Amino acid sequence: MIKRIMVLVIFCLCFSLIAPVLEAKMPSIKPENWVVVSGRITDDTAREVIELLLNLDAKGEVSSIGLRVYSSGGSLSAVLAICDVIRNLHHPVVTVGIGEVLSGAVLILSCGSKRYLGAHTMVMLHRPDIILGDWRSSVTELREFSEVLSRLEDQMYSILVENTGKSRDEIRQNLQKELWLTAKEAIEYGLADGLLEEIEESKELPGKNGKPFFPMGE
Helix, strand or coil: CHHHHHHHHHHHHHHHHHHHHHHHCCCCCCHHHEEEEEEEECHHHHHHHHHHHHHHHCCCCCCCEEEEEEEEEECHHHHHHHHHHHHHCCCCEEEEEEEEEECHHHHHHHCCCEEEECCCCEEEECCCCCCCCCCCCCHHHHHHHHHHHHHHHHHHHHHHHHHHCCCHHHHHHHCCCCEEECHHHHHHHCCCCEECCHHHHCCCCCCHHHCCCCCCCC
16 A cells, blocks of 8 residues: 555646646647546536637737647547637647547547647547447437447548548548557658657748748747
8 A cells, every 4th residue: 555655646747747847848828728528428528628719819919829638539529620720720729639539529629720649649530439228219210320430430521631631442441440649650641740859959840731820929
């Protein structure tokens, strides 16, 4: 028991030392202009994130909005709602993935005007899941649900095609099973633009699909 407590204390101390370093390497956006997507993404998560993004977008003095993503994914419809808002704001959104960016959270990350990953971040993409559990339904309802899920999957592919530059067929083939990527592999795949450590080293990182970056200063 004592050993476990000592390990926990050491871990907390190490994290407290590392956290400021990560923060120092974040893009130069004011702390109050950051929004966080963490944990399981639900309809409630989407409502909260969307409200924060819209409120920041309405502020005239904001030049860029920051969005930190540390999530295992969740509801695809909730994820797509967040993506729609990011893509239609007046201000550019800089996305930063830290820790784990899995499933639908990857879509959110990929929608940023500038997209960064922590060097040790793990990224995972997969096709939408169907979890039936105790749900009982008729064949007709199940067929209709399958059609809705297929349309959501098609929307997911459309976002990935636009944000990565890859073809729909290539993405569909890659996602026949879970696609696990390191941060550098995710950058090569087109899901992000650079590592956090590279932000200070290079001010000329290209935006997604070769588009120029928006100004970062506040």
